[in-house]
Amino acid sequence: MRKILIPTDFSENATNALEYAIALFKYEISEFFIMHAYQDDIYAEDLKVTRETLSDVTEMVGNRSKIRLESIKQHAYKILPNPRHTYHIVSSNNILVDEADKIVDKENIDVIVMGTRGYTNDSKITFGSHTLQVLKYVSCPVLVIPEKYKYKKPLHILFPTNYLIPYKRRELKLLCEMVCPYNALIDILYITSSRGLSMRQQDNQDFIKNELCKNDLNFKTVNSKNITNTINSYIKENSVDMLVMVNNRHTFLEDILMQSTIDKMGLYINIPFCVLQNIHRDI
Template sequence: KITFGTNTVQVMKYVQCPVLAVPEDYEYHEPREVLFPSDYMVPYKRRELKLLCEIAGSFRSNIHMLYINPIKKLSIRQEDHMNFLKECLFKAQLSYETTEEEDKTMAITKYILHNKIDMLVMVNSRHSHLEELLYQSTLEKIGLHIKIPFLVFQNLSR
């Protein structure tokens, strides 16, 4: 039994706008704790982050930036992308976490469970965490058994 079916996953992968997938049996409450995993390698675009900034501002959300990589030291490029995120998400309280967990889906799932996360946010781009989650082998592994809303932004060339 999976939370999000194949149609939802296909929409997340290919539609050209933000997608919010909400599990069928989800009981609404404000998204106070939001998880945004990133390797800081994606050059985010302001338009993709504006909606998240507005959501975070409206609900006074804390955004947990989760860096999943065994190498703790960020490159200059990664630091630039992290600073850009700070600038764009100015309405939110940001916290930065690092995990050495090699399996990204496991790291995300553990973080959601241990930190009472209300919403997962990811950016779909080539070689992103989201892309890895949506591939069939990883999809079967995690089963997308997250029981919280999942907001997906598109950072693909248009």
Template sequence: MRTILIPTDFSKNALHALQYAQELYKCERCCFFILHAYMDEVYGEYKTTSFEDLEERKRIKKEESEKKLDHLVGTILGNPPNPLHNFETIAVFDSLVDGINDFVNEMNIDMVIMGTKGETSDHKTTFGSYTIEVFKYLKCPVLAVPEGFEYRQPKVILFPTDYMLPYKRRELKLLGNLARKFKSEVHCLYFTDFDELSIRQMDNKKFLEGSLSDTYLSFGTTPVKNKAEGIMEYVEKNEVGMLVMVNSRHSFFEDMLYRSTVDLLGLKVGIPFLVMQNLNR
């Protein structure tokens, strides 16, 4: 059974991500864990309060969160419900990132699927600040679903890479499963001004080919320029249905997302964005 974690702040976009996850895995046995982290709601603007008042506020927020989670599950079960899917809810007194990370480690979650914006997000950016933090610090694949994106099968998956990372087999297996299920083409795109790969790059490319041997793979190169703009051009010209990148310190992904805000980099992803990790779990 596949295990999927869906963080929610009860916003429309979080609900949209949950509905997308149900469609993505509608033909597979899945357990969807729906998690709400309510620590920020407890502290809020109450910077000075007694211990007793704080404990009472925690109790109230926990009860409120559990009721909202139960109501949420009731609204998304479907009629008739999908017999392959079951749902569990979790309310945690923790920050969003820590709450997700702890649960991912405890339950060995396969993937986190979340909306790109929440109730308090800046609508001038593609990714909310919480989404960026989850991308950066989670040791688990994260699929971000853009606000308003209508579900469709990803027939073309774009995988920009410089072949410098030692890919993790578990992460590539997840990508391969998605590609096989939808008979998707996986386009590996390398930004370079050079024709030859180093020995390290060739080894990583061979590992990539071996791990995705039963999927349709294509390899392309394009001259180095603004990588975010290059990716978006490729997405538009090739009708890409999903963008996949690997997160690692000093990586291509870090180059794009960690130096500055997404707006300044010009990365406006209007399709689901899967961030894989190369960290040990």
């Protein structure tokens, strides 16, 4: 069974991410946990909150959260009725990143699906602050859906790698099973300014072959020193439907995510972006 966490702030972007997830996992028996962490909302009620009224405002915001979550759940049932899917709602007086981390551990979540930005939608940035926090700090793969991106079958996947990371079986299995029903082609792209693979890199390449064996794999090498430009160009020139990268210490992606915004590195992402965290979890 696939377990999917959907954080929401009830924005159009969040609802769009939920709809994408429902369509993507339509072939799998799946449990969706639709979660709203409303602690920030309490203090946004700045005209109402005092020490004396905090309890009442908290109750009001919590009740409103539950009502809106129930509405989102009913919407999920209607847009694509699927006997394989069940839905749970989670309303919590917590901050998003902490509540997401808590649910990931408690429910053994396979993947988080969320929008690039929420209500504080700034078209000048790729990822909002909440999305960046989840990408950086929650120990779970994250699938990020761009604003207004409408679902299409993930037929062509781009997976850039330097083959230096000791990949985790569970995370590659997620990718394999997520796109296998669509007979997807996965381009494994090695961007390098040198030649050949070391023994360690060859072993990691073989591991990828074994774990993604249900899909068509295309191993490619591009000689380049500019990783960002190479990825951007490849996506544009090859009609890629999803970008997959790994967030690990000392990787290109970690360098991006540690910037105040991903845009400083010039990585332009207008397709679903799956970040594998490459951390130890149960197999």
